[in-house]
Amino acid sequence: MNKTQWIPIVCLRVIAMASTFVATVVMITSHDSAKVLGMTFQAKYNNSPTLRYFVVVSIIATIYSFGALFVPPKKLGRHVLVLDLIVMSFLISSFSAAVGIGQLGKEGNSHAGWIPICGQVPKFCHHVTASLIAGFVAVIIYFLLVLYNLNNVLSLVAFKA
């Protein structure tokens, strides 16, 4: 595989690894508390299973991106492509779910009687937003990565003979 095919993929993987790492760290350090009517109201990422899922998937994506940098491209190119597809699906699903829960926290849902919490814990909300922006960058990069990888694998297989 010549350099023109290999360099953009490595660059994209490094950027994806960095952005998933940033998303994880920013989400884990999000923490805020508020006093409402004498009770302390603590907001952490632990309290929501969606945000926990987002953190776990981001960690998995970081480790996978790091590991996929060291795979020999000719022998295992197809396996990396399939794994890329799977990890991309996970990333997209976790990001989408976290954005859904974030929208719920910001605007609430009057039909279900769920009041928005961003008014009481604004620091937590801003932290989660920043983490989701990093997650969005990771999603876009992974999408481009899968397209690049697909192109490479197909040209590898086609021009083998």
Place this chain on the structure above:
Amino acid sequence: MGEEKLTNIISIKRWRVTTIVILLRVLALFATATATIVMALNKETHTFAVATIGNTPVKLAITAKFQHMPANLMFVIANGVATLHSLLMITIMCFVMIAAVCGAATTVAFIGELARHGNAHARWNKVCDNFERYCDQASGAMLASYIGVLFLMLVNVINVFEHGRLMSPSKSPLSA
């Protein structure tokens, strides 16, 4: 003579793979269509007895519709688009379709879990204990959507490998 037999075998295999791909696409179409329709027809009315004035209880009827939750709306739209794409057999937006349907299904999964168990930390109450059928119908639609994603992914992976095989018929893509 040997070469002719080889090309015959290859064309039979290609035909079999094409049939399998078409079958998978049809299954994916049915799955996403089911998910769209089941979620779009999700509606339940529940009457609560709120207070009692004298002897007659004051009743309040609350309706739960799918469009009250933006995640459900996104779910219906994503699955509808995937159904249309599968119907027209367009392969262009394959990846985008998988991504959209996967995202929508997971969002509905988490928000459904929130509705079923509530979140004590955010003081968000459960909704499903009053609207059992609504929640069960939404779970059914979500399951259909996940099955559709599985079929779409299988179609994608098979297409990836078979495109490579079609371009160089003498070499099997499974050998290094």
